[in-house]
Amino acid sequence: MPTITKLYTMEEASQHNTNEDCWVVIDGKVYDVSSYLDEHPGGDDVLLRATGKDATDEFEDAGHSKTARELMEQFCIGEFLEMPPPIPELEIVSKNQEFKNLPHKILNMSKQYWAVPVAVVGLSVAIGFLYLRKK
Template sequence: MTVRQFTREEVSQKNSKTETVFIIDNVVYDVTKFLDEHPGGHEVLVNVAGKDASEDFDDVGHSLDAKELMQKYVVGEVVESERVKVQKRTMSWEDSKLDNEPSFTSSWKFPVLLGVVVTVLYTYLFG
């Protein structure tokens, strides 16, 4: 079975309360029937209707349950030529782990230096 293909232009027309359709990660969802059931309220959904809601959806940090539920509302996908690369989103602590250099205070250098300074001071003052 081939999945129905939508252009972004087509989706952008479906942006009302009577037809609420948006795109998340190149997949097209029709949530018209879900508006009143959405725990986050109908307004946020209507606000992103016709648009690419990938970021908004992700910003909320939807649960796995929500991600399963959304399968029910899939109506198609974005035509191949208009797909965007799906962002692999990482948790912020994973991002910071990828930073090349640890900050000075969190590396081993800081405690070592502190130890040296204290030792020198101690012998100088009390030696």
């Protein structure tokens, strides 16, 4: 009969972040290392800093031995249930609706950016005046 593995979310694992109750997530598994904090060669603060996040990279960077990897199996209490990222809500706009508001959008833009056409016209008039004056 297959063993049923308990699934934990990161929120659940991150709530266990004290010296008396410490869980870490490594390689998709959740470990209750509360009883190992005092024995950990790197100190308990290393394990406490690993709570509330996936600590796989930190574990791999530390270069743990095969013995350490075997030892950690006795602390495994379940697997990490990775929640999928939320799907953004899409806004559906019909083409008719898009063109319906076009004159209103153009009018608003012309009110907002009136300085650019005025500057172009003013500069053109000034250049034209200087050109005619030289003749």
